[in-house]
Amino acid sequence: MIEIEAVSKSFGGTAAVSDLTLTIADGAFCVLIGPSGCGKSTVLRMINAMIAPDAGTIRVRGQDIAAQNPEHLRRQIGYAIQSVGLFPHWTVAANIVAVPRLLRWAEPRIKARLDAVMALVGIDPALLPRYPHQLSGGQQQRIGVARALAADPDIVLMDEPFAALDPPSRLALRGELSRIHAETGKTIIFVTHDLDEALGLATQIALMRQGRLVQAGAPRDMVLAPADDFVRSFFGGPQIALRRLDLVAVAQVMKQVMKPGERADAPELAAQASLRTALDTMLAHRCTWLCVKDATGRVVGTIEIADILQAS
Amino acid sequence: MDRAPFGLIRRIGPFLWPWLALLALAALMPMTAPLFQAWFPDNPHPLYRRASFLELTLAHAILVGVSSLVAAIIGIGAALVVTSDKGRAFLPMAGALAAIGQTFPPLAVLALAVPALGYGLAPTLVALVLYTILPILEMTIAGLENVPQGVREAARGLGFSPLGLLWRVRLPLAAPFILAGLRTALIINIGTATIGSSVGALSLGSPIIEGLSASNTAYVIQGAVIVAAFAIATDRSFAAIAALRDRRA
Numbered sequence: 001m002i003e004i005e006a007v008s009k010s011f012g013g014t015a016a017v018s019d020l021t022l023t024i025a026d027g028a029f030c031v032l033i034g035p036s037g038c039g040k041s042t043v044l045r046m047i048n049a050m051i052a053p054d055a056g057t058i059r060v061r062g063q064d065i066a067a068q069n070p071e072h073l074r075r076q077i078g079y080a081i082q083s084v085g086l087f088p089h090w091t092v093a094a095n096i097v098a099v100p101r102l103l104r105w106a107e108p109r110i111k112a113r114l115d116a117v118m119a120l121v122g123i124d125p126a127l128l129p130r131y132p133h134q135l136s137g138g139q140q141q142r143i144g145v146a147r148a149l150a151a152d153p154d155i156v157l158m159d160e161p162f163a164a165l166d167p168p169s170r171l172a173l174r175g176e177l178s179r180i181h182a183e184t185g186k187t188i189i190f191v192t193h194d195l196d197e198a199l200g201l202a203t204q205i206a207l208m209r210q211g212r213l214v215q216a217g218a219p220r221d222m223v224l225a226p227a228d229d230f231v232r233s234f235f236g237g238p239q240i241a242l243r244r245l246d247l248v249a250v251a252q253v254m255k256q257v258m259k260p261g262e263r264a265d266a267p268e269l270a271a272q273a274s275l276r277t278a279l280d281t282m283l284a285h286r287c288t289w290l291c292v293k294d295a296t297g298r299v300v301g302t303i304e305i306a307d308i309l310q311a312s
Numbered sequence: 313m314d315r316a317p318f319g320l321i322r323r324i325g326p327f328l329w330p331w332l333a334l335l336a337l338a339a340l341m342p343m344t345a346p347l348f349q350a351w352f353p354d355n356p357h358p359l360y361r362r363a364s365f366l367e368l369t370l371a372h373a374i375l376v377g378v379s380s381l382v383a384a385i386i387g388i389g390a391a392l393v394v395t396s397d398k399g400r401a402f403l404p405m406a407g408a409l410a411a412i413g414q415t416f417p418p419l420a421v422l423a424l425a426v427p428a429l430g431y432g433l434a435p436t437l438v439a440l441v442l443y444t445i446l447p448i449l450e451m452t453i454a455g456l457e458n459v460p461q462g463v464r465e466a467a468r469g470l471g472f473s474p475l476g477l478l479w480r481v482r483l484p485l486a487a488p489f490i491l492a493g494l495r496t497a498l499i500i501n502i503g504t505a506t507i508g509s510s511v512g513a514l515s516l517g518s519p520i521i522e523g524l525s526a527s528n529t530a531y532v533i534q535g536a537v538i539v540a541a542f543a544i545a546t547d548r549s550f551a552a553i554a555a556l557r558d559r560r561a
Binding site for chain 2: 098148
């Protein structure tokens with residue numbers, strides 16, 4: 001658990017963060033979002049003591065970080081940033097295991113963890129002996145994410161990690177991160193200004209503006225129950241109806257049983273997909289209903305366009 | 313490789329040959345006396361004999377080595393201080409000071425240092441150190457500043473200590489710049505060290521200075537040829553180091 005309590009920070013007389021209180025539960029995927037300059041990165045960098053707050057306290061795993069050795073704290077928290085910052089003179093393998101090496105793990109343990117992280121993040125072993133400059137931007141950030149996870153920290157901080165990537169890499173890595181979060185149950189604090197990224201990843205969103213927390217809550221609450229006009233306009237804008245579909249999984253509205261005599265000959269869709277994906281699939285196939293499969297690939301129900309209209 | 317000795321020679325050869333050539337040149341210089349006699353038939357002393365050329369070369373190497381070592385310690389040390397978070401305020405000042413040291417003619421430094429330090433080695437070392445700091449300082453600063461901000465930020469965020477960041481990330485990344493600075497500094501130093509002989513320090517400048525004052529061109533040429541070979545050997549060694557680094561990367 002991360003508890004941020006009445007924290008303020010100013011740089012040269014300009015307030016970057018003002019009286020911010022926010023609690024992030026274990027296993028949450030918390031997205032800090034807001035216009036640029038709203039202080040979201042500053043909040044992130046205060047959690048691992050890279051910036052010291054002027055006032056207030058931050059507790060990580062129940063302990064005030066001001067009383068901890070900052071380097072020791074940072075080695076227990078994963079860290080990935082937009083510019084990636086891989087060490088150019090180290091191979092990919094050495095980059096990934098940088099933190100286990102700092103923690104002086106035994107070599108066999110490092111080797112085992114390297115294999116596990118590569119499998120988790122989806123890294124081609126052929127990349128291990130290469131140097132960062134030989135990789136594409138997407139590959140580099142994948143290594144950056146692996147490096148953040150290498151020491152198996154229960155908390156991971158990410159500052160716009162996908163912002164500089166091309167749209168396909170960005171989508172692919174977003175998907176990987178979502179899966180990694182589901183598989184590992186790590187607490188992830190993720191800074192972005194991309195609304196789709198926030199709604200696609202978060203279990204908890206904190207919207208900031210000019211150093212203040214405007215509203216925090218589940219993605220659904222932010223879209224459906226905005227606290228004020230700023231939140232409404234931030235999460236609304238064009239395509240608000242489609243965004244709402246983003247927040248509902250197919251599993252929540254599908255019909256459990258197939259219609260009598262029907263066979264699974266309609267296009268198929270995963271049960272955890274969003275209604276927006278369902279609608280997109282229907283449009284793509286010019287049909288009005290889909291078969292829904294569970295994680296094992298078994299057909300568990302159907303969804304019709306009427307179900308989507310009703311749920312929206 | 314079954315022919316390991318040849319592999320070894322090939323590896324250390326680029327370091328070895330230029331220095332062997334320099335030593336051979338210094339050792340065999342007396343044998344060129346007939347050559348200089350033919351070149352300058354009116355010269356009654358065509359070969360410098362006040363000290364052996366090997367002796368001069370050794371003295372020159374000590375002069376260059378000591379002054380360069382001191383300049384490297386000061387230059388790299390100062391660069392580390394002014395690129396650290398606490399010392400950053402002094403960054404412009406360090407550059408300016410080093411530039412002044414470089415603009416001040418070494419001969420003038422010698423003239424000023426002699427009354428305080430006497431004749432011989434001491435004032436020469438002071439002048440050479442002052443004159444050699446700039447390229448080392450400038451290139452070390454450039455190398456350390458060249459480490460991308462994102463790399464530093466990531467290293468800090470992952471939990472590197474400031475010393476670990478310096479030792480394992482910033483210095484290795486700055487190494488090619490620092491080596492380039494040392495290369496320039498040493499070559500300048502080898503040429504400049506000859507003026508030490510004008511205040512009585514023994515060096516390859518001794519035949520040059522004496523040759524100039526006695527209008528004995530043969531002496532000047534003998535000193536200058538060995539100084540040039542010394543500079544070339546040094547340059548080749550740095551080139552070999554750079555090639556080794558490139559092959560490893």
